[in-house]
Amino acid sequence: MTLGFPNQTRNIDEDADIIRFSGHDGVMEVRFLMELPALEKMAGTKSMALSAYLTAFDQRREQIQSIADRVYKRSRKSLIRLSVSDL
DSSP states (O other): OOEEOOOOOOEEEETTTTTEEEEEETTEEEEEEHHHHHHHHHOOOOOHHHHHHHHHHHHHHHHHHHHHHHHHHHHOSSSEEEEGGGG
């Protein structure tokens, strides 16, 4: 089965420096934690306002989901943390 992203919800956790989002492999939910430094590298900037992180995520959603799918296929875990090294 392929990893899908039917739910477009994403949330930022400022204390943990991550954005949370999820995908589905069939009926199994796969939760993703994207480290803010990884998003900063993708956006080519540092230390954005919280709302800017969400905007940057939305602008790069397809690319992020592609990276998430690639990392998921390697591990098949239900919780995956995406970091700069995954880019």
